[in-house]
Every structure is written in structure tokens, then in C-alpha cells.
Amino acid sequence: MENEKRKKLSTEEIGAINRDIIQKHGEGTSQILQALKGERYDGLGNDIGHRGRSLEEISNYKISDKYRETNIKQQSGFSAELIKESRDNSEAIKNGNKIRTRTTDGIGETNNQKHDHYKIDELGNITEGSQMKFYSSPEDLVKKLSDKKWSKYADSPIDVPTEQVEEIKRIAREEVEKLRTQAKMAKSRGDIHLYEKKLDEAKALENIEKNVRDSGVTREEAIEARVSPNKFVAKEVLKESHAAGKSAAKGAMILSGAISFGQNAY
Known part of the structure; x- marks a missing residue:
């Protein structure tokens, strides 16, 4: 029982x-x-x-x-x-x-x-x-988002195709390194205006790498x-x-x- x-x-x-x-x-x-x-x-x-x-x-x-x-x-x-x-x-x-x-x-x-x-x-x-x-190309997206007119997205998450997340972050990191190198060279020449410009561009790309995330959707699915x-x-x-x-x-x-x-x- x-x-x-x-x-x-x-x-x-x-x-x-x-x-x-x-x-x-x-x-x-x-x-x-x-x-x-x-x-x-x-x-x-x-x-x-x-x-x-x-x-x-x-x-x-x-x-x-x-x-x-x-x-x-x-x-x-x-x-x-x-x-x-x-x-x-x-x-x-x-x-x-x-x-x-x-x-x-x-x-x-x-x-x-x-x-x-x-x-x-x-x-x-x-x-x-x-x-x-x-975007079809991760390179195009990084280029677009690094433009000053896209600065309105600087403080917001940016959802991208699943298969592009790591590539976009990699491209952004590499561009940041290039810009920081250019900034150092400008500073060594005494070109403070160019130095600050390159640092601002590097900061914008750092924000892109930080904010980009997986949307949970692939381009093929879309x-x-x-x-x-x-x-x-x-x-x-x-x-x-x-x-x-x-x-x-x-x-x-x-x-x-x-x-x-x-x-x-x-």
C-alpha cells in the first residue's frame, strides 16, 4: 500500500x-x-x-x-x-x-x-x-562604427551576427594597436593635435570591441x-x-x- x-x-x-x-x-x-x-x-x-x-x-x-x-x-x-x-x-x-x-x-x-x-x-x-x-563584412562594420557620426552608439551594446563577433573584435583590437602606435609617433614629432586625434580614434574602437556582442542570430538565418x-x-x-x-x-x-x-x- x-x-x-x-x-x-x-x-x-x-x-x-x-x-x-x-x-x-x-x-x-x-x-x-x-x-x-x-x-x-x-x-x-x-x-x-x-x-x-x-x-x-x-x-x-x-x-x-x-x-x-x-x-x-x-x-x-x-x-x-x-x-x-x-x-x-x-x-x-x-x-x-x-x-x-x-x-x-x-x-x-x-x-x-x-x-x-x-x-x-x-x-x-x-x-x-x-x-x-x-553587415556582410566585419571590416565594413568596424569602419562604419569608428566614424565620428556613429559615436551615438558608444555607450550601447551592439548586436551582430553570431559568426562575426570574434572577427569584429579582432579587427577592432588590431586597429587600436595601429592607432596607438601612430599616436606615439605623432607625439614624438611634437604633433599634439594628431596625437590626440589618434587616441580619440583608438578609444572609439575600444568601445566597439567592448560593446559588440552576439545577437544570437546568424546572417544565414536572417x-x-x-x-x-x-x-x-x-x-x-x-x-x-x-x-x-x-x-x-x-x-x-x-x-x-x-x-x-x-x-x-x-
């Missing part, structure tokens, strides 16, 4: 774990579906509003026959913003984190020149603003989402479903092991 009671208890607890996992992964999976359709809902199903783009809408943007590849690459940056938003929120939901990522145009800041994303707490307070830059959003979203959903299955199996295994250990110890 006692064994049956323990068995029933463990079955109920495993069922509770699975329900929690299904709930979290289900809500997490809904994030990419919302990005596809241009809708936003909270965990209770309340419409929280979205004024920005959708993956479907971006896929229908006009492209020139002559510049098709270039147009698609440029437009894929918009898709990348939505993918990052959905993935960030999916992870937050599964980890029980109340912070949510929103695109700035999604909350109505269409002309925000400094930030593409905000981190927003459960009270609606903005805790972080970040910029997203998807392009696929631009060209075939339904296919991309289907793959995301399948990936999430697989992860949910693994989490459920792991949770059940851990609980079963703990109960077995407890029973034996008792």
Missing part, C-alpha cells in the same frame, strides 16, 4: 513537471509565431500590442531584379531584429525571467536612431537599449527568414518541440532518481 502511494506521488509529480515544461516551452514557441504574424501577447493571452513589422510583411518587401541579392541582405536585417526579440523572450520565459525584449518600432518608436531593441521589466521600465548591425519566413518559423517550432521533449525526459529522470534515492535512504 505504501509503495503504491509513493508510486502515485511520483507519477503526479512527474506529471506536474511535464505540465510546467509544456507550458513554458509552449509560451516560448509562441514568440516566433507572434513575430511571423506581427502580434504580441503576454503569458495570459492578453494582446499587448505591436506597431512594427512582421516576418510575413518583410518577406513581401519589394526588391529590384538588378539588386535582388543586395536588397534581400539589407531587408534581412529587419528579420534579424524580430528573430532576436522572439529568441530572447523564449529563453526568458523558460528561465522564469520577467524581463522581455521588444523592438523599438514594435512599441511605436519607429524613428529611434539609437536603439533597435529595449529590455523591459514587468513594470514597463526600460532596463537596456541596444543597436543591431548586420536571410532565410526574409526569403522563406514560414519555412524558417516551422524549423524554429520543431527545434523548440524537440527541446521541450528533452527537458521533460530530463526532469522526469531527475525526479525519479531523487524519489528512488529518498525511498532507499528511508
Whole structure:
């Protein structure tokens, strides 16, 4: 009788774990579906509003026959913003984190020149603003960001394609070394104006290396989402479903092991 009671208890607890996992992964999976359709809902199903783009809408943007590849690459940056938003929120939901990522145009800041994303707490307070830059060439991005007119990004995280992070940081470090060497040479010649100029440029590049981070999205993924959003979203959903299955199996295994250990110890 006692064994049956323990068995029933463990079955109920495993069922509770699975329900929690299904709930979290289900809500997490809904994030990419919302990005596809241009809708936003909270965990209770309340419409929280979205004024920005959708993956479907971006896929229908006009492209020139002559510049098709270039147009698609440029437009894929918009898709990348939505993918990052959905993935960030999916992870937050599964980890029980109340912070949510929103695109700035999604909350109505269409002309925000400094930030593409905000981190927003459960009270609606903005805790972080970040910029997203998807360039074909890491060299081009470093060159752009080191220009004075891009100094507005100096104090903000800059999200870049996953595969470019280390390359961008390497290029920035090498450029900093070159500029510092040039600054020393200028100082030795007594050219203080050039010395200070080179040091300012080196500082700007140091900020780039410090602020650049992994967006969690590759350029290949962004392009696929631009060209075939339904296919991309289907793959995301399948990936999430697989992860949910693994989490459920792991949770059940851990609980079963703990109960077995407890029973034996008792």
C-alpha cells in the first residue's frame, strides 16, 4: 500500500513537471509565431500590442531584379531584429525571467536612431537599449562604427551576427594597436593635435570591441527568414518541440532518481 502511494506521488509529480515544461516551452514557441504574424501577447493571452513589422510583411518587401541579392541582405536585417526579440523572450520565459525584449518600432518608436531593441521589466521600465548591425563584412562594420557620426552608439551594446563577433573584435583590437602606435609617433614629432586625434580614434574602437556582442542570430538565418519566413518559423517550432521533449525526459529522470534515492535512504 505504501509503495503504491509513493508510486502515485511520483507519477503526479512527474506529471506536474511535464505540465510546467509544456507550458513554458509552449509560451516560448509562441514568440516566433507572434513575430511571423506581427502580434504580441503576454503569458495570459492578453494582446499587448505591436506597431512594427512582421516576418510575413518583410518577406513581401519589394526588391529590384538588378539588386535582388543586395536588397534581400539589407531587408534581412529587419528579420534579424524580430528573430532576436522572439529568441530572447523564449529563453526568458523558460528561465522564469520577467524581463522581455521588444523592438523599438514594435512599441511605436519607429524613428529611434539609437536603439533597435529595449529590455523591459514587468513594470514597463526600460532596463537596456541596444543597436543591431548586420553587415556582410566585419571590416565594413568596424569602419562604419569608428566614424565620428556613429559615436551615438558608444555607450550601447551592439548586436551582430553570431559568426562575426570574434572577427569584429579582432579587427577592432588590431586597429587600436595601429592607432596607438601612430599616436606615439605623432607625439614624438611634437604633433599634439594628431596625437590626440589618434587616441580619440583608438578609444572609439575600444568601445566597439567592448560593446559588440552576439545577437544570437546568424546572417544565414536572417536571410532565410526574409526569403522563406514560414519555412524558417516551422524549423524554429520543431527545434523548440524537440527541446521541450528533452527537458521533460530530463526532469522526469531527475525526479525519479531523487524519489528512488529518498525511498532507499528511508
